[in-house]
Amino acid sequence: MVGWALPTKIYSTKMVGSAHPTMAESYHVRIEKAEHVFSAAHFITFGSACERLHGHNYHVAAEFRGPLDENHLVIDFLLVRAKLSDIVAQLDHFVLLPTQHERLRVEDNGREVVATLNDRRWTFPSGDCRLLPVANTTAEMLAAHIGGQLIAALGEHAAKLKRMRIEVDECDGQVAFWER
Numbered sequence: 001m002v003g004w005a006l007p008t009k010i011y012s013t014k015m016v017g018s019a020h021p022t023m024a025e026s027y028h029v030r031i032e033k034a035e036h037v038f039s040a041a042h043f044i045t046f047g048s049a050c051e052r053l054h055g056h057n058y059h060v061a062a063e064f065r066g067p068l069d070e071n072h073l074v075i076d077f078l079l080v081r082a083k084l085s086d087i088v089a090q091l092d093h094f095v096l097l098p099t100q101h102e103r104l105r106v107e108d109n110g111r112e113v114v115a116t117l118n119d120r121r122w123t124f125p126s127g128d129c130r131l132l133p134v135a136n137t138t139a140e141m142l143a144a145h146i147g148g149q150l151i152a153a154l155g156e157h158a159a160k161l162k163r164m165r166i167e168v169d170e171c172d173g174q175v176a177f178w179e180r
């Protein structure tokens, strides 16, 4: 048995240690599922300009980097799928409005949400809106919002992750990335 063990050890050291001394091993996983789509209405501002109200079918994907756990996983796919589905469902078929915009005022009286910007005014039923703690409902800000929600939802399961990325595709290849 010694005769077998020795050459094996020499072989693996040579391949991993000597031949590729700068190649460190790492793992990451990606979750990009058809179920992680939400349809929502929004409008954003650019400087003094403001878009008309319109909608997107937003596709959300998530990536995680980190060490393997005791089950040899970066993170459990099924856990991420379930948590991300919950977050996406909270945004699906709603009007998304920012609560931290510099000039757009958004007020919810429990019956109606009224948004005002200069001489423009939008009124929606309260139940049709999601007021998000972002400065503008850009795909970038939505990715950041979803990322924060996902970290909170994963709790201790996110503790050992080294990197996390959320992607929000708002229109067939118009993709915003948020990383932490």
Ligand SMILES: [Zn+2]
Residues within 6 Å of the ligand: 042, 043, 054, 055, 056, 170
């Ligand atoms: Zn848009």
